[in-house]
Amino acid sequence: MAGKIRVVVAKPGLDGHDRGAKIIARALRDAGMEVIYTGLHQTPEQIVETAIQEDADAVGISILSGAHMTLVPRIVDLLKENDAEDVLVVVGGTIPADDAEELRSKHGVAAVFGPGAATGEIVDFLRGAVTAA
Amino acid sequence: MATTGNHTDRWREELYGASPERQGELFSTISGVENEPLYTEENAEVGELGLPGEYPFTRGVYPSMYRGRLWTMRQFAGFGTAAETNERFRYLLDHGQTGLSTAFDMPTLMGYDSDHPRSLGEVGREGVAIDSLDDMLTLFDGIPLGEVSTSMTINSPAAMLLAFYACVGERQGVPISALRGTVQTDILKEYIAQKEWIFPPEPSMRLVVDMIEWCSREMPLMHPVSISGYHIREAGSTAAQELAFTLADGFAYVEACIERGLDVDEFAPRLSFFFNAHLDFFEEIAKYRAARRIWATLMREKYGAKNPRSWLMRFHTQTAGVSLTAQQPEVNLIRTAIEALAAVLGGTQSLHTNSFDEALALPTEHAVRLALRTQQVIAHETGVVNTIDPLGGSYYVETLTSELERQAYEYFERIDKLGGVIPAIKENFFQREIAEASFRYQHEVEQQQRVVVGVNRYIQDDERPLEILKIDAALEQKQVERVQAMRARRDSTAVEAALARLREDAAHEDRNLMEPIMDAARAYVTMGEMCDALREVWGVWRETPVF
Numbered sequence: 081m082a083g084k085i086r087v088v089v090a091k092p093g094l095d096g097h098d099r100g101a102k103i104i105a106r107a108l109r110d111a112g113m114e115v116i117y118t119g120l121h122q123t124p125e126q127i128v129e130t131a132i133q134e135d136a137d138a139v140g141i142s143i144l145s146g147a148h149m150t151l152v153p154r155i156v157d158l159l160k161e162n163d164a165e166d167v168l169v170v171v172g173g174t175i176p177a178d179d180a181e182e183l184r185s186k187h188g189v190a191a192v193f194g195p196g197a198a199t200g201e202i203v204d205f206l207r208g209a210v211t212a213a
Numbered sequence: 214m215a216t217t218g219n220h221t222d223r224w225r226e227e228l229y230g231a232s233p234e235r236q237g238e239l240f241s242t243i244s245g246v247e248n249e250p251l252y253t254e255e256n257a258e259v260g261e262l263g264l265p266g267e268y269p270f271t272r273g274v275y276p277s278m279y280r281g282r283l284w285t286m287r288q289f290a291g292f293g294t295a296a297e298t299n300e301r302f303r304y305l306l307d308h309g310q311t312g313l314s315t316a317f318d319m320p321t322l323m324g325y326d327s328d329h330p331r332s333l334g335e336v337g338r339e340g341v342a343i344d345s346l347d348d349m350l351t352l353f354d355g356i357p358l359g360e361v362s363t364s365m366t367i368n369s370p371a372a373m374l375l376a377f378y379a380c381v382g383e384r385q386g387v388p389i390s391a392l393r394g395t396v397q398t399d400i401l402k403e404y405i406a407q408k409e410w411i412f413p414p415e416p417s418m419r420l421v422v423d424m425i426e427w428c429s430r431e432m433p434l435m436h437p438v439s440i441s442g443y444h445i446r447e448a449g450s451t452a453a454q455e456l457a458f459t460l461a462d463g464f465a466y467v468e469a470c471i472e473r474g475l476d477v478d479e480f481a482p483r484l485s486f487f488f489n490a491h492l493d494f495f496e497e498i499a500k501y502r503a504a505r506r507i508w509a510t511l512m513r514e515k516y517g518a519k520n521p522r523s524w525l526m527r528f529h530t531q532t533a534g535v536s537l538t539a540q541q542p543e544v545n546l547i548r549t550a551i552e553a554l555a556a557v558l559g560g561t562q563s564l565h566t567n568s569f570d571e572a573l574a575l576p577t578e579h580a581v582r583l584a585l586r587t588q589q590v591i592a593h594e595t596g597v598v599n600t601i602d603p604l605g606g607s608y609y610v611e612t613l614t615s616e617l618e619r620q621a622y623e624y625f626e627r628i629d630k631l632g633g634v635i636p637a638i639k640e641n642f643f644q645r646e647i648a649e650a651s652f653r654y655q656h657e658v659e660q661q662q663r664v665v666v667g668v669n670r671y672i673q674d675d676e677r678p679l680e681i682l683k684i685d686a687a688l689e690q691k692q693v694e695r696v697q698a699m700r701a702r703r704d705s706t707a708v709e710a711a712l713a714r715l716r717e718d719a720a721h722e723d724r725n726l727m728e729p730i731m732d733a734a735r736a737y738v739t740m741g742e743m744c745d746a747l748r749e750v751w752g753v754w755r756e757t758p759v760f
Contacts, residue, residue, distance in 0.1 A: 093319065093331075093334070094323045094325070096407050097447075099447070099535070102651070102760040105760040107652075117760050118758070119757075145319050145335060145339050146574075146575075150333055196665070196668040200659065
């Protein structure tokens with residue numbers, strides 16, 4: 081693994097809750113990663129386009145609107161369609177346990193971080209998972 | 214603090230200084246305001262108090278406060294389609310709730326109908342989906358609008374939802390002048406914190422002033438704006454920022470209305486406020502007291518309001534969603550009770566208590582009932598309602614009130630230097646201040662300088678999963694079919710005419726848009742269609758994100 085880890089932090093859908101996304105973006109940057117924050121109200125298409133253009137190692141999707149079971153699989157599918165399935169997908173937000181399990185097992189999401197997750201835990205996870213990939 | 218030889222200072226140096234302090238944790242408030250270990254008559258800073266119902270209303274807006282009337286217990290509710298939420302409303306009214314409060318789903322907040330491609334997966338998830346008058350009629354079916362007051366948390370499309378509500382009143386035979394309630398309409402805090410916007414700030418402000426102007430004439434019992442700090446705090450601000458930014462927004466609306474040529478005493482009595490109740494108990498109480506004092510002072514001294522009712526800051530409070538944990542969620546009951554108590558001791562006019570399961574999902578009926586019961590216990594069992602502003606005169610609370618007031622005035626100066634609230638939004642001033650504060654707090658938690666029970670201390674590994682509310686995914690399709698069926702049966706000529714008039718009037722700044730919006734609502738034009746018409750004329754807002 082050469083160079084900095086590149087992460088796109090993305091807010092899909094209509095959800096305006098951006099406290100978590102901004103904290104994560106800053107924590108990843110402070111940990112030495114290259115962070116691209118998409119800003120709010122992005123479609124899955126826009127997020128995948130950004131991930132590809134930015135040659136991202138990982139996409140961190142922050143979602144608190146309850147639309148995760150529609151939007152996250154769509155992002156994963158679009159990455160595949162664009163031959164970018166090597167981009168690691170990580171999700172954070174208010175995701176019920178059953179949904180988190182389904183996102184991991186059926187949709188290939190690498191990890192789901194819920195409320196209260198420490199930023200250090202997320203940094204460590206990304207370092208480990210991206211280096212391993 | 215310099216030694217002046219007074220008793221308190223001597224105590225601080227000689228007695229207190231000789232005793233050890235706990236190390237590691239902070240003694241400042243959650244927001245970072247430094248606290249002395251002790252306040253006495255020698256180091257307290259007591260501002261102007263007045264008596265309850267008396268300028269500057271530090272001790273409360275009404276002379277009798279809760280001995281005259283308890284606060285309104287108003288639980289925010291909304292999910293699925295209008296039918297599901299109507300059922301929840303009736304449930305809450307049956308359990309002793311005294312006012313209604315509507316949560317709308319994301320597409321409604323953003324001005325998209327349920328069948329818009331951008332609404333996919335979001336319909337009815339975080340609130341109720343309302344596309345047209347048809348849905349609004351179902352939402353309030355069997356609820357006499359002449360007898361309840363209704364709060365609606367809607368901002369960019371507030372004018373459309375107010376029109377739908379007024380039309381339901383008309384259908385029920387209640388004159389719209391008799392309808393009571395609150396529409397949030399606070400677009401400025403959307404750009405600052407909540408981020409559910411449609412149009413750029415200038416036309417958005419015009420629409421707000423149109424509503425205020427029209428309501429003062431047609432719906433005098435409505436609060437057309439609820440100037441909200443709640444979302445600013447939830448986005449990660451400090452208490453002082455919540456106070457300062459909310460009041461700055463309030464004064465920006467006042468200035469916009471005065472600029473329109475409205476008499477301040479005509480509209481100011483109908484402005485209302487909405488604050489957060491976070492966990493730092495005394496800081497929250499001080500925040501409400503400072504807010505009342507600042508509002509009264511500037512409304513009288515700066516904006517020349519002569520009617521005492523224009524000086525009153527009346528506010529709704531909601532306990533802090535952001536303070537709830539997904540870990541050991543039952544503990545949230547305790548957090549919420551303490552926050553609610555702060556709101557009551559701070560003199561709130563109405564209150565929403567969060568449910569303990571809300572860090573996980575929308576609340577179940579069981580969780581909502583416990584949240585409502587929390588308020589009932591405070592109101593009827595604790596005795597805190599027996600005496601008005603029981604903490605008034607506390608050396609600490611008065612000093613903290615003065616300190617938060619001072620910090621608010623400092624922020625007002627900084628905002629003025631940037632040219633006012635809208636230029637400051639465009640420069641990302643508020644957004645940066647909030648991001649900075651929220652990052653600092655997260656850092657303090659991760660450094661264990663602040664303890665969050667169940668998250669960074671007293672962790673329990675064998676937690677049983679909680680039963681949570683699941684929104685039936687089929688409801689989205691049901692709502693999509695419903696709006697499409699409604700479009701098929703309405704008079705399309707009337708729809709086109711109403712939309713043409715709305716576009717035309719929107720292009721003329723001197724025309725009030727409420728009448729064309731009312732006509733469009735009556736013609737079953739959807740909220741999304743009305744917003745699209747305005748998007749064509751005004752364009753849309755895009756934020757340059759900062760973190």
